[in-house]
Amino acid sequence: MIRELIDILGTLLFPGFLFFAALGLFFEWIDRKFYAKLQNRVGPLYTGPWGLLQPLADFVKLMAKEDIVPEGVATPIFSSIPVFALALSLFATLFLPVCGPQGIVSFPGDVIVLAVVLTFLVILVFLAGLSSASRYPEVGSERAVLQLLGYEIPLVASVLGAAAVTIGLGGSLSIEGIVSAQQNWWGILGIQALGFAIFLLAAQAELERVPFDIPEAETEIVAGWATEYSGKKLAFLRLARDVELAFLCGLGATLFLGGPWPGPLVPGLGGVIASTILFVIKSIVVLLLLTVIRAAMSRLRIDQMVNFAWKYLVPLSIFQLLLAVVTPTMVRLLTL
Amino acid sequence: MSSVIDVPVGPQHPALKEPLNITCYVDGEQVVGAKLRIGYNHRGVEKAGEYQTYIQNLYIAERICGICGIVHAFDLAQATEHIIGKEIPRRADYLRTIGLELNRVHSHLLWLGVAAHEIGFDTLFMYVWRDREAVMDVIEEFTGNRVTYALMTIGGVRRDLPQEKAEKMLRVMDVLEEKVKKYKEMCLNERTIRMRCDGVGILREEDAIALCAVGPTTRASNVPFDVRADDPHAAYDEIPFKVITYDTCDVTARILVRIDETLESINIIREAVKKMPSGPIRVRLPRAVPAGEGVGRTEAPRGEVIHYLRSAGGERPFRWKVRAPTLANLLSIPVMLTSKGDYVVYIADVPIAFASIDPCLSCTDRAVKFVDVSSGKSWVWTFSQIKRMYWKDKPYWRERP
Numbered sequence: 262m263i264r265e266l267i268d269i270l271g272t273l274l275f276p277g278f279l280f281f282a283a284l285g286l287f288f289e290w291i292d293r294k295f296y297a298k299l300q301n302r303v304g305p306l307y308t309g310p311w312g313l314l315q316p317l318a319d320f321v322k323l324m325a326k327e328d329i330v331p332e333g334v335a336t337p338i339f340s341s342i343p344v345f346a347l348a349l350s351l352f353a354t355l356f357l358p359v360c361g362p363q364g365i366v367s368f369p370g371d372v373i374v375l376a377v378v379l380t381f382l383v384i385l386v387f388l389a390g391l392s393s394a395s396r397y398p399e400v401g402s403e404r405a406v407l408q409l410l411g412y413e414i415p416l417v418a419s420v421l422g423a424a425a426v427t428i429g430l431g432g433s434l435s436i437e438g439i440v441s442a443q444q445n446w447w448g449i450l451g452i453q454a455l456g457f458a459i460f461l462l463a464a465q466a467e468l469e470r471v472p473f474d475i476p477e478a479e480t481e482i483v484a485g486w487a488t489e490y491s492g493k494k495l496a497f498l499r500l501a502r503d504v505e506l507a508f509l510c511g512l513g514a515t516l517f518l519g520g521p522w523p524g525p526l527v528p529g530l531g532g533v534i535a536s537t538i539l540f541v542i543k544s545i546v547v548l549l550l551l552t553v554i555r556a557a558m559s560r561l562r563i564d565q566m567v568n569f570a571w572k573y574l575v576p577l578s579i580f581q582l583l584l585a586v587v588t589p590t591m592v593r594l595l596t597l
Numbered sequence: 598m599s600s601v602i603d604v605p606v607g608p609q610h611p612a613l614k615e616p617l618n619i620t621c622y623v624d625g626e627q628v629v630g631a632k633l634r635i636g637y638n639h640r641g642v643e644k645a646g647e648y649q650t651y652i653q654n655l656y657i658a659e660r661i662c663g664i665c666g667i668v669h670a671f672d673l674a675q676a677t678e679h680i681i682g683k684e685i686p687r688r689a690d691y692l693r694t695i696g697l698e699l700n701r702v703h704s705h706l707l708w709l710g711v712a713a714h715e716i717g718f719d720t721l722f723m724y725v726w727r728d729r730e731a732v733m734d735v736i737e738e739f740t741g742n743r744v745t746y747a748l749m750t751i752g753g754v755r756r757d758l759p760q761e762k763a764e765k766m767l768r769v770m771d772v773l774e775e776k777v778k779k780y781k782e783m784c785l786n787e788r789t790i791r792m793r794c795d796g797v798g799i800l801r802e803e804d805a806i807a808l809c810a811v812g813p814t815t816r817a818s819n820v821p822f823d824v825r826a827d828d829p830h831a832a833y834d835e836i837p838f839k840v841i842t843y844d845t846c847d848v849t850a851r852i853l854v855r856i857d858e859t860l861e862s863i864n865i866i867r868e869a870v871k872k873m874p875s876g877p878i879r880v881r882l883p884r885a886v887p888a889g890e891g892v893g894r895t896e897a898p899r900g901e902v903i904h905y906l907r908s909a910g911g912e913r914p915f916r917w918k919v920r921a922p923t924l925a926n927l928l929s930i931p932v933m934l935t936s937k938g939d940y941v942v943y944i945a946d947v948p949i950a951f952a953s954i955d956p957c958l959s960c961t962d963r964a965v966k967f968v969d970v971s972s973g974k975s976w977v978w979t980f981s982q983i984k985r986m987y988w989k990d991k992p993y994w995r996e997r998p
Contacts, residue, residue: 300723526683560717
């Protein structure tokens with residue numbers, strides 16, 4: 262009984278939904294603040310200390326605003342997508358090892374589930390655009406799917422690369438295995454550096470941020486697939502985007518930077534705290550890298566993006582996957 | 598599969614801060630045609646001008662455009678002086694030149710920021726606008742205002758430029774030159790900017806001439822047309838400067854033309870401050886202007902601005918006509934936005950191609966077209982028709998009270 266209660270509380274509060282919703286809002290603040298610093302601005306300033314509560318204030322404001330469903334939209338799909346998007350991105354966060362070597366949900370092969378969840382999120386975007394019955398969302402959702410064609414293979418390949426190294430070293434195909442394998446050896450310093458770079462670019466595309474903010478290019482197609490959303494639905498979509506941001510940063514930290522290690526070595530409650538702090542700090546490192554990419558480039562065109570992805574990103578990602586598969590085997594053969 | 602849908606861009610659209618409608622005919626991501634519609638912002642400035650005195654009109658003219666307002670005030674003053682037929686003091690010419698060039702620097706920097714924003718490069722946008730503040734401060738010190746300068750008056754200028762202010766201006770220009778050179782470097786070398794701007798919004802030389810494009814738009818198409826050089830006014834006849842042209846005819850060329858012109862303007866300001874003669878800054882001219890016609894023209898940051906003024910004698914103009922450069926440049930937009938052969942236009946190119954002419958619609962809208970909403974019939978009334986219908990019983994040349 263107590264065991265189940267702790268599990269439920271863990272899912273709902275920490276390190277589950279509430280923690281990641283808060284982390285998402287916090288990451289949005291870091292992103293905005295650092296982006297502003299890079300641009301010689303001040304960024305959010307007035308709500309809370311250093312503007313820390315600005316994302317929350319935005320969320321509350323949107324929740325209170327009028328929620329308009331335009332005429333002619335496919336209402337069931339249109340209205341349910343914000344909920345699905347938030348639920349799906351929160352679900353994905355359950356796999357992340359925040360306060361220990363494994364997440365709330367952990368089983369062999371969970372890496373594959375994560376890759377599927379990331380694709381589902383884009384399919385939701387596509388449906389959101391199509392159900393809006395408006396031209397800008399339609400163009401936006403077409404672009405989202407085209408972009409998915411470009412970055413999905415590199416993203417999955419970079420995730421699998423991390424898994425392949427682990428398997429090569431005798432681990433298992435689960436996030437727990439990948440994290441534990443990095444206790445003593447960080448692939449990012451060697452053969453995984455390329456994989457990490459590809460992961461960052463693909464994550465940027467998944468999150469639709471500059472230079473890959475093509476599906477919601479503000480100056481071209483208003484807000485892209487999200488143009489017709491307002492009020493509560495928009496608030497949910499934005500929160501889902503924030504959670505996804507936190508999730509992808511966390512995933513990057515988990516796969517390439519060793520997640521919470523060496524936190525779990527500390528015994529007892531101290532281990533939980535140390536793990537959490539280390540996990541968040543490592544995620545922030547990934548986030549800052551993503552923000553720098555966002556600040557240093559202009560938006561590409563969709564044809565340029567797909568071109569770039571298939572000419573460079575896909576071959577490189579397959580190369581790094583091969584590298585990740587072959588190298589540990591070689592190392593083992595040599596040491597035998 | 599070919600299904601062309603029309604995507605309306607504007608009159609309310611985040612990409613266009615201007616009230617204009619571009620209907621893009623889109624096949625997938627490709628734009629196969631574009632149609633323009635203007636007339637959302639008719640303000641009746643010309644008509645308002647007929648009820649004000651010439652001096653009052655200067656301040657209305659300054660408000661035609663929020664960015665290059667000084668140009669309109671200058672043109673109107675020039676046109677009025679043309680009717681009166683009096684020369685103005687040489688020092689006033691130089692001060693006017695400095696005002697015009699400072700305005701060009703600020704306008705081109707503003708445009709560079711907007712262009713960066715259109716291609717999603719907000720960092721460049723923020724940096725450029727930060728540095729633009731320097732020139733805004735100089736303008737404020739010189740004229741007293743940041744935006745509507747109220748520098749021009751009929752017969753000269755209203756404020757002098759003392760030595761210490763001139764020196765400060767030159768110091769700021771030195772700093773600004775460094776920064777602008779850095780931005781030029783950045784625009785030439787940043788790969789994503791080049792990817793978005795090279796070969797986009799092509800307006801070939803013969804098209805630019807045929808469609809009467811003006812300003813940086815035409816100079817980027819390798820047509821060396823610049824009113825400052827072709828018809829020198831103010832102090833441009835005594836200050837040497839280069840007419841910048843580029844021959845790639847695309848958005849990159851327009852960016853580079855504007856950046857180089859900014860550098861050229863900085864040089865003109867330096868030269869003008871150095872050569873400025875001493876003497877009075879204005880002559881008193883009579884309030885009542887004799888009957889006649891006058892024209893004022895200059896090179897605004899966006900291209901040639903023409904003011905035509907007709908006086909029937911008295912304190913108020915009989916007719917005042919303003920031609921803003923955007924009106925001349927708008928015609929080239931459908932050419933830039935139509936895919937033809939190897940030249941492919943994507944939806945993503947529309948904002949930057951449109952922004953590359955530095956559009957200013959509120960300066961442009963002069964004409965009114967009448968539309969019968971129920972039948973869809975539309976027509977235009979000519980001046981003589983209006984005269985016949987409404988001024989039947991009024992003498993045509995009578996001066997209005």
